Structure formats: C-alpha cells, structure tokens
Amino acid sequence: MIVITEFMDEAWVDWLRARADVTYAPDLPDRPDDLMAAVRGARALIVRNRTQVRGDLLDAGFTCVGRLGVGLDNIDMEGCATRGIEVYPATGANTLSVAEYVITTAAVLLRGAYMLRPEMEAGNWPRARAGQGREIAGKTLGLIGYGEIARATGRLGRALGMEVVAADPYARDFDGARSATIPEVLAAADVLSLHVPLTDETRNLIDAAALSAMGPGAILVNAARGGVVDEGAVCDALRTGHLGGAALDTFAQEPLTPDHPFADVPNLILTPHIGGVTAEANTRVSEMTARRVAAHLGLE
Template sequence: MILITEFMDETWVDWLRERSPVTYEPDLPDRPDDLARLAREARALIVRNRTQVRGDLLDAGFACVGRLGVGLDNIDLDGCHARGIEVFPATGANTLSVAEYVVTTAAMLLRGAYGLRAQMEAGAWPRAQAGQGREIAGKILGLVGYGEIARVTGRLGRALGMEVIASDPFAPDFDGAREATLEEVLEQADIVSLHVPLTEATKNLIDAGALAAMRPGAVLVNAARGGVVDEAALCEALRAGRLGGAALDTFADEPLGADHPFTDVPNLILTPHIGGVTREANTRVSEMTARKVASHLGLV
C-alpha cells in the first residue's frame, strides 16, 4: 500500500491506484495515531511539509518517502539512511512557481497600492497615497542562498530590469548575480529574498540585528523555510516603519498559533506556504513524486 498523507494532484493519485493499493488521506498530519497505524501497512509514504517523518514513524517498515516538494527539514534523513529508506524530493518541479511568487510579491510590496479597497469602498480616493509606490526596475534584488530557485528568481528579476546580488558560501558559482556577503546583501538590496534551508546555522538568521542592517524602505520575502526569520523582530521593524514591507509564506509554526505576532502589522503579506503550489507546479510535483515512488517499488 502507498500512503499519501497530504494533498496531491488527483490524476497522479489515480495513476498510482492503477498500480498499487493507495490510501489517500490529506488530513493525516492532524491525526498522528492514524498516521502511525497506517504507516505500518505502507510500502511507501508520500508527504508534503507537515508530515513529520521521524521518531517512531521511521520504524513502521516502509521502503521510501516521496516528498511533494523540495524542503526536507520535516524528514529525518539520517534516520532514513540508517534504515535503508530512500527519500525522493521533487527537485525542480516547483522552482518556477516559487520564483514567480517572490518577484510578483516583491513588486506588490514596492508599489504599495493594493490594500486600499476598503478606503475606496468607503468613498475615499487615496490617489496621492497610492502614488508613492516604487517601480521594480532599477532596484537591487538580494538573494540569500543561491541554489536553483534563487537562480530562477534572479533571472526573472533581471528580466524586469533589476540588478541581482547573492550570498551563499556553498554556491559553486554566481552566474547571473554579483557575489556578495550576507552583510552586503542586507545593506545594499532593495528586496531581500531568502533561499536557505532551516538548519542550526540559519535559524533566526534574519533577526533584529539583520533587519536593522537592511536599507530603510527595503522589503523582505521569505518563501524558503519558517524559522529563518525572527517573526517578532520583523513585526517590530514593520511597525517602526524601517522596512517598506515584508511577505512571509513560511512560518515557525504552521498553522499559526494563537499567540502569533502578526495582528495589525502594516505592510505585511501572509500566505499559507503556497509559494511553490500552483496548479501547474502541483501537477509537475505530483507526477515526479509518483513516478519516483512507483519506480522504486517496481511498479513501472
């Protein structure tokens, strides 16, 4: 049996059903006891980012994990390796969707004219206020991390007339971007976009000190991993008016806890971890994952 614990393109769920028994229950991350029970019957798990593949779950006996996406911080890779469990991320399948999210959201934040509906419906005409927005062309796009998604983000930024700089101690090259340190990215960029995994080294990488180092009026976009940004410090910086805006697609706690700091914070866009989830990307991610899992199980 193949156990799919989070949402997947139905066409590729059906494709798997033609080859194997499938249990498809997209709410299993909220039902850990059922998840543990069903995992013991599974030859493979297919998950997104909410299913925690670690601890006792690793001893359920499945042969592989298909990840509907690329982030692997919800999967104990060392534990999988020790048990001979193969892990298959959908590398590259949602790259364009994330890159488009970063560039279009940054453009919205710079323009700053898209939150005025309530005033207009109330009879106001805030044209002078809305006319203070900025163009994206000519701005500096700073990328923290320079892997595949960051490179495509840079390519889109250059197409819109942006200069691209990037920091990444592990990048093999900086083709398409000017190499910079993290400090230089924060000091120089009009838009700072994060493209790093969540590790001990990157936890709260963008803290109060990093936010204070950013250019006044700059905007921050995090479509990478929750926990890389100190969320409370970001809210303080936005309330103080030092930043031009921010967009968060990933969070330290998902869904947001009752004590989240975001209420009434100005110039802040929140989206529910969907930077890499579009119809097109979901189809590509689902196909890649289904084919990898089926191949490993000898079903194709």
C-alpha cells in the same frame, strides 16, 4: 501499499492506484495515531511538509519516502539512511512557482497601492499616497542562498530590470548575480529574498540586527522556511516603517497559533506556505513524485 498523507494531484493519485493499493488521506498529519496505523506495513510513504517522518514512524516498514516538494526538514534524513529508506524530493518541479511568488509579491509591496482598498471602500480617495509607489525596475534584488530556486528568481528579476546580488558560501558559481557576503547583501537589497533551509546556522538569520542593517524601505520576502526570520522583529520593523513591506509564506509554527504577532501590522502579506504550490506546480510535483516512487517499487 502506498500511503499518501497530504494533498496530491488527483490524476497522479489515480495513476498510482492503477499500479498499487493506495491509501490517500490528506488529513493524516492531524491524526498521529491514525497516521501510524495507516503507515504500518506500507511499502512507500508520500508526504508534503506537515508529516513528521521521524521517531517510531521510521520503523513502520516503508522503504521510500516521496516528498511533494523540496524541503526536507520534516524528514529525519539520518534515520532514513540508517534504515535504508530512500527519500525522493521533487527537485525542480516547483522552482518557477516559488520564483514567481517572490517577484510578484515584491512588486505588489513596492507599488503599495494594492493595499488601499479598505480606504477606497470607506469613501476616501488616497491617490496622492498611492502615487508614491515604487517601480521594480532598477532595484537591487538580494538573494541569501543561491540554489536553483534563487537562480530562477534572479532570472525573473533581471528580466524586469533588477540588479541581482547573492550570498551563498556553498554556491558553485554566481552566474547571473554579483557575489557578496550576507552583510553586503543586506545593505544593498531593495528586495531581500531568502533561499536557505532551516538549520542551526540559519535559524533567526534575519533578526532585529539584520533588519536594521537593511536600507530604509526595503522589502523582505520569505518563501523558504519558517524560523529563518524572527517574526516578531519583522513586525517591529514594519510598525516603525524601517521595513517597507514583507511577504511571509512560511512560519515558525504552522498553522499560526492564536498568539501570533501579525495582527494589524502594516504592509504585510501572509500566505499559507503556498509559494511552491500552483495548479501547474502541483501537477509537476505530483507526477515527479509518483513516477519516482513507482520506479523505486518496480511498478512502472
């Protein structure tokens, strides 16, 4: 049996159903007892980022985990390795989706005029202020982390006339970008995009000090992992105007809790962890995951 605990392209769910018994219940992360009962005895588990694959769940009996995406911080990789459980992330399948998210939201925030609809509907005509928006061409795109998604983001940025500077102590090369330290990237970036996992090293990497090191009016985009930025510090920097805009797609707590800090913060775009989720990316991710799980189980 294969258990799928979060949303997946229906065509690839059906593809798996033609080969095995499948339990498809995208709300299982909200029902931990039912999750444990459903997974017990399964041969494979397919998840996104909300299902915590750790603790007692690891002893349910499955031999592989298909990850509908690339982040692995919700999966106890050491625990899986100890038990011989293979983990299959959908590496590369949502790269373009994330890269497009970064560049398009950065362009919206730089231009600024798209945020003025409420004033226009109220009868105002803020044309002079709207005309102060900035072009993306000629700006510096700073990337912290320079893996596959960051490289694709850099390619899109360069296609629009941006200069690309990147910091990553683990990068094998910096083809297409100027190599720099994190402080140098912070100082140079008109648009800063984060491309790092959430680890002890990266938690609150972008804090009040890092934000103050950025140039006035710079734009921040986080489509990497919640917890990499200090959300309260971002809100403070937006309120003072030091930060020109921010787009956050991932959060320290998902979904947001009632005490979140984002109410009435200007020049802020919030999206529900969908930087890597488009109709096209979902199809690619689902196909890759379905085929890799099927191959592991000898079902292809």
